[in-house]
Each structure stands twice: as C-alpha cells, then as structure tokens.
Amino acid sequence: MSKSNSYQTLQACGLVIAVGASLAACTATGASNPSFQQDVMPILAANCVRCHSYPTLGGAPEYFRLDVFGDVIVRDGRPRSTAEGPCGVTPLDARAVICGAASLASLSASRVASDKRPMPPRFRIEDHQIATLDAWALQPERGPARPTNHVPSVQLQQLPTVAGVMQLEVTVTDEDRDLVVGELWVELAGDSRFVAPLRSGTARVTWATAGLPQGTFTATARLDDGAMVHQLMAGQLTIGGQ
Numbered sequence: 001m002s003k004s005n006s007y008q009t010l011q012a013c014g015l016v017i018a019v020g021a022s023l024a025a026c027t028a029t030g031a032s033n034p035s036f037q038q039d040v041m042p043i044l045a046a047n048c049v050r051c052h053s054y055p056t057l058g059g060a061p062e063y064f065r066l067d068v069f070g071d072v073i074v075r076d077g078r079p080r081s082t083a084e085g086p087c088g089v090t091p092l093d094a095r096a097v098i099c100g101a102a103s104l105a106s107l108s109a110s111r112v113a114s115d116k117r118p119m120p121p122r123f124r125i126e127d128h129q130i131a132t133l134d135a136w137a138l139q140p141e142r143g144p145a146r147p148t149n150h151v152p153s154v155q156l157q158q159l160p161t162v163a164g165v166m167q168l169e170v171t172v173t174d175e176d177r178d179l180v181v182g183e184l185w186v187e188l189a190g191d192s193r194f195v196a197p198l199r200s201g202t203a204r205v206t207w208a209t210a211g212l213p214q215g216t217f218t219a220t221a222r223l224d225d226g227a228m229v230h231q232l233m234a235g236q237l238t239i240g241g242q
C-alpha cells in the first residue's frame, strides 16, 4: 500500500483509531469480521433506530426492529424464535415476536447499498459502513463483545396501581452507553409473565394486573446490550393490597 493510500485509510478510520481499535480492523472496506456490539450496532444506532425500533416510526414496517440483535418478545405470548419460522422478509403473525437485526442482516445490507430504494431514505451512509453491514450479513453473529463491557442495570419503582393497572417507573442504564433493549418479566406462581418491553432511559410502564394472584413477586429484566442477553434481578412487585 502506498503512503497516500494508507493516509486515506487513516482518514476514513479516524474514529476507529481514536477509540483504540487495531489498525488491522480498520480498512476503507470496513471491518472484515464485524462484531455486532462493536462494529454493527453503532452504525444501526446512529442511522436506523430512530425509525426501526419499537414501536417503529415514520411508516417503517412493524415486524422488525434494528435496535437489538435477536428476535424480541414484545407482548405476552409464547416465546418464539427464528427456528420456528422465517423472521426475515415474511412478516410473522406478529403475535408476540418482532424480528431483530440479525434476521434482517441481508435485507439491511442490500437496502443501504441500493440506489433505487436506499436506507436510510434521505442520505447515504459511508462506504465503509456499508461494507461493514455487508460483511456482517455473511455471518450475522454477535462476534466478540467489547473486552471492557459493563453489564447494564435496571431500577424499578412501583407507583400506586390505578384501576387494576400497575404503574411502574423503570430506568435502564449502561455505563458503556450501549443501546440496551429487552423485557421485564415477573415470576408469578411458577409462571414467567411478560410485563413490558424495556429500553435505555427512564420510562413509565403499565401492567394490567386485574385477575392475577395477589402477593409480592420477583421481577427480572432480560437486557441485551449487544454483547449478550443479561438476566438481571429487577426488584419485587406487589399485586393487590394497596
């Protein structure tokens, strides 16, 4: 490689070098063996998730989301996985699961490179980003997580129940500022019940508890920070008696 070429490569990869990644991973053609958390998620987070998260915005299709690696349960129902049906181009019956970024990897790679129907709709992402999504589509796996990755955390605050609907304030934080999404579950008489979808930040969530057994139950959060799904104790929730 000539001097001027390597200089251009450095320019194109300035950001990568600034955060200390190896030069080998940084070429004008993008990361060759991309890690979801380190290479792919930042591209999706910066360019795609303002429309393709949950719920979707701007008329984006509802059967998939690009803010999470795997397929995600969004409301109560039997957990399903890609193994049970195509989570790609064909919409699922969407009863319980929305396809994640891995299921959409090939379609995403072709749309970001498309001249006729580009994604995002209004501007073109950089060539090395397109190359990274392309490489990832060949093998849409998580790959290595950030070596210094921190586990995200969740805080739950139960507010007074209103007309049989439990009100909660949930805060999801991550030291690495990864985009974190997941679900809140409650262990109810030997049964895992889906409560609400979760994501980075503080949100008010509700859970219809009318007709459920009364008592105090353990809530767990399943949170994905791009590295893996972390199963975390979120706290106790009390149904009834208020």
Ligand code: HEC
Pocket: 043, 044, 047, 048, 049, 050, 051, 052, 057, 058, 059, 060, 061, 066, 089, 104, 107, 108, 109, 111, 112, 117, 119, 120, 121, 125
């Ligand atoms: C401004 C909102 C917006 C942004 C940002 C955006 N999209 Fe889209 N996307 C849409 C809309 C609306 C559609 C449906 C219409 C269409 O297919 O063109 C769509 C469709 C898609 C589809 C097609 C799904 C199918 O079933 O054919 C893919 C794949 C996709 N987007 C990927 C991406 C990727 C990857 C990015 C980021 C690099 C991105 N989008 C950014 C709004 C957006």
